[in-house]
Amino acid sequence: MRKQIVAGNWKLNNDLAQTETLITSLKAQVKTSAAEVMIAPTATNLWHAYNSTKGSGIEVIAQNMHFAENGAYTGEISASMLKSVGINTVILGHSERREYFNETDETLAKKVDAALAKGMRVIFCFGEELADRKSGNEETVVGNQIKNALFHLKSADFQNIVLAYEPVWAIGTGETASPEQAQDMHAFIRKTLADAYGNDVADEVSILYGGSVKPANAEEIFSKPDVDGGLIGGASLNAEDFFAIVNAF
Numbered sequence: 426m427r428k429q430i431v432a433g434n435w436k437l438n439n440d441l442a443q444t445e446t447l448i449t450s451l452k453a454q455v456k457t458s459a460a461e462v463m464i465a466p467t468a469t470n471l472w473h474a475y476n477s478t479k480g481s482g483i484e485v486i487a488q489n490m491h492f493a494e495n496g497a498y499t500g501e502i503s504a505s506m507l508k509s510v511g512i513n514t515v516i517l518g519h520s521e522r523r524e525y526f527n528e529t530d531e532t533l534a535k536k537v538d539a540a541l542a543k544g545m546r547v548i549f550c551f552g553e554e555l556a557d558r559k560s561g562n563e564e565t566v567v568g569n570q571i572k573n574a575l576f577h578l579k580s581a582d583f584q585n586i587v588l589a590y591e592p593v594w595a596i597g598t599g600e601t602a603s604p605e606q607a608q609d610m611h612a613f614i615r616k617t618l619a620d621a622y623g624n625d626v627a628d629e630v631s632i633l634y635g636g637s638v639k640p641a642n643a644e645e646i647f648s649k650p651d652v653d654g655g656l657i658g659g660a661s662l663n664a665e666d667f668f669a670i671v672n673a674f
């Protein structure tokens with residue numbers, strides 16, 4: 426049975442005090458859920474967040490990492506460094522990283538390899554831009570993003586891969602893919618995996634939807650058979666909204 430996951434991507438939000446305040450509110454809301462619950466604070470607060478959430482059932486994850494183990498990469502953080510502060514899951518390939526920090530399929534493939542080599546789990550993000558969808562190219566774009574960064578992996582590696590489909594036109598815009606659009610794309614993603622690795626692998630990989638998921642639309646999106654959860658931006662910064670989404674399962 427593949428896992429259901431709701432992960433909050435806090436992006437560039439919350440200093441240390443705000444992180445502590447939000448975690449306190451989250452811990453007050455958490456109850457047994459069908460879904461795994463994760464939060465991704467900014468790098469400076471990972472260690473604090475890891476300690477503050479211990480035993481709460483909330484996993485703290487990272488928003489990014491570098492592919493190198495160490496060396497002359499000013500400003501970067503490695504998989505080992507994340508592991509040393511208790512972090513075992515990392516988001517890679519977010520569209521904001523691709524757009525503003527020039528991350529390419531090639532560098533992402535290296536990052537995925539580096540994370541898996543350290544036994545980390547990867548939430549791998551991808552998604553088409555509005556122009557791709559308008560021109561009917563969304564499946565080609567998404568298919569290529571997945572193949573280029575992931576299809577050198579072995580079948581067993583997919584035990585530690587979670588996919589997150591985030592159409593760029595729906596991120597932070599208030600515009601959401603309709604539940605049918607999400608389901609159609611998730612089914613395409615699962616078929617792309619099945620064609621390359623077989624049904625056993627494809628059936629076990631969780632595929633999350635991200636892009637303006639809110640309490641009001643989460644239940645309908647999560648009800649779709651190939652949607653296994655969500656990667657939540659804006660709504661994850663409010664404990665009530667975030668847990669309303671978690672409880673939509």
Ligand code: 13P
Binds near residue numbers: 591596635638658
């Ligand atoms: P929003 O939920 O704010 O649209 O952000 C989605 C996202 O980018 C999560 O990674």
